[in-house]
Amino acid sequence: MASCYPASASASPSPLRILVVEDDPESLHLMGALLSLWGHAPRLTADGFAGLAAAEAEMPDVILLDLGLPGMDGFEVAAKLRALPGGAAAFIVAVTAFRGENHRDRALGSGFDLYLMKPVDIETLRLVLAQAPRAGDAHDAGSAVAPALG
Numbered sequence: 115m116a117s118c119y120p121a122s123a124s125a126s127p128s129p130l131r132i133l134v135v136e137d138d139p140e141s142l143h144l145m146g147a148l149l150s151l152w153g154h155a156p157r158l159t160a161d162g163f164a165g166l167a168a169a170e171a172e173m174p175d176v177i178l179l180d181l182g183l184p185g186m187d188g189f190e191v192a193a194k195l196r197a198l199p200g201g202a203a204a205f206i207v208a209v210t211a212f213r214g215e216n217h218r219d220r221a222l223g224s225g226f227d228l229y230l231m232k233p234v235d236i237e238t239l240r241l242v243l244a245q246a247p248r249a250g251d252a253h254d255a256g257s258a259v260a261p262a263l264g
């Protein structure tokens with residue numbers, strides 16, 4: 115049976131541990147399915163508190179973090195993630211519907227490495243993940259592997 119996905123969406127040669135923090139159930143499960151299809155190991159959480167607990171249990175390589183979360187917004191979650199053991203090495207990507215330079219600048223200034231606008235272009239996400247540092251790789255928060263997109 116032929117795949118309905120482009121060849122560029124094939125599994126990653128180096129799977130990542132990816133934490134997805136997204137409060138919209140459909141977006142959360144679609145992102146998890148896509149990441150699994152690409153061969154990554156996603157962990158899905160629906161709020162900032164659960165995301166922090168998951169990262170504390172095992173720091174992922176990449177964190178895809180919504181900004182507009184209930185209870186604790188993505189800006190606060192990112193700051194708390196950076197303070198966890200291993201958090202400085204995590205690659206944190208804002209995935210948000212928030213538009214405007216002020217949100218992008220605030221995200222990049224508060225510990226995010228990259229800012230992606232929803233709906234996220236699948237090819238852009240695939241390329242970002244292909245370039246993302248693995249846990250233990252040194253990188254500076256806010257020094258995106260690609261320009262802030264959106």
